[in-house]
Amino acid sequence: MANPNRTLVVLGCGTSVGVPMIGCNCAVCSSGNPKNNRTRASVLLQLPAGNILIDSGPELRIQFVREKIPVAHALLYTHYHADHIYGLDDVRLFPTILRGPLPVFCTAEVETVIRQSFQYIFNPETEHLPIGVLPKIYFQRITAEPFDILGERITPIPLTHGRFDVFGFRIGDLAYCTDANAIPESSWPLLAGLDTLILDCLRPGPEHPSHFALAGALDVIDRVRPKRAYLTHLSHQMDASHPPPMPAGVEFAFDGLRIQC
Numbered sequence: 001m002a003n004p005n006r007t008l009v010v011l012g013c014g015t016s017v018g019v020p021m022i023g024c025n026c027a028v029c030s031s032g033n034p035k036n037n038r039t040r041a042s043v044l045l046q047l048p049a050g051n052i053l054i055d056s057g058p059e060l061r062i063q064f065v066r067e068k069i070p071v072a073h074a075l076l077y078t079h080y081h082a083d084h085i086y087g088l089d090d091v092r093l094f095p096t097i098l099r100g101p102l103p104v105f106c107t108a109e110v111e112t113v114i115r116q117s118f119q120y121i122f123n124p125e126t127e128h129l130p131i132g133v134l135p136k137i138y139f140q141r142i143t144a145e146p147f148d149i150l151g152e153r154i155t156p157i158p159l160t161h162g163r164f165d166v167f168g169f170r171i172g173d174l175a176y177c178t179d180a181n182a183i184p185e186s187s188w189p190l191l192a193g194l195d196t197l198i199l200d201c202l203r204p205g206p207e208h209p210s211h212f213a214l215a216g217a218l219d220v221i222d223r224v225r226p227k228r229a230y231l232t233h234l235s236h237q238m239d240a241s242h243p244p245p246m247p248a249g250v251e252f253a254f255d256g257l258r259i260q261c
Ligand SMILES: [Zn+2]
Pocket: 015, 016, 041, 081, 083, 084, 179, 233
């Protein structure tokens, strides 16, 4: 059941190149509809004890400023693709407010890629630098077992994303499942009884090797039967001004969407 103290903010609902896409003059990329302006996929869960950021996309700063969110108290990763991690440098302001390093919850695989991609953060020669100069973070290991952040139970939902393994996350009766093209059989029970499902849906069609297209996403929604569903990781082929026919209760997400969960 929706909890009035728990809000999910969609910071970004765009695919890996964003919308508008560089160099594209299509009707969606040149649209005046703000819902066709999509930064890279990320969400923030607002709880009484603080904010959990899920993924740190390249537009993290723009997203926090736009939504007037001053800080995240924890960072949680779905997977390590560039469009989900490359805003990590922007978290360096948070430890000043937190008065300590930012906890980063991820798998061993994600930690390895972050350590490779952001070597300067982990360089012993720069460790003495004051807070705010570099992102001060520490890793908290997650596996497929449920875990708690800021007093909230979070259940990982293993998803298939082409040849990559990704986690969706369930918080109460909301599930955030970005970057997926298939649901493993063992993950379906984790999606039972949802109020809200936020699901990857790149384009109207055809099918894509690592993302759901519309038919596949609607099949998932039909099987899960959440009370409402939002499609995310949307490309410029998804026009918010002229959405394709979709069942009642299914909508495109948009940057700035807030969901009581
Ligand atoms: Zn992505």
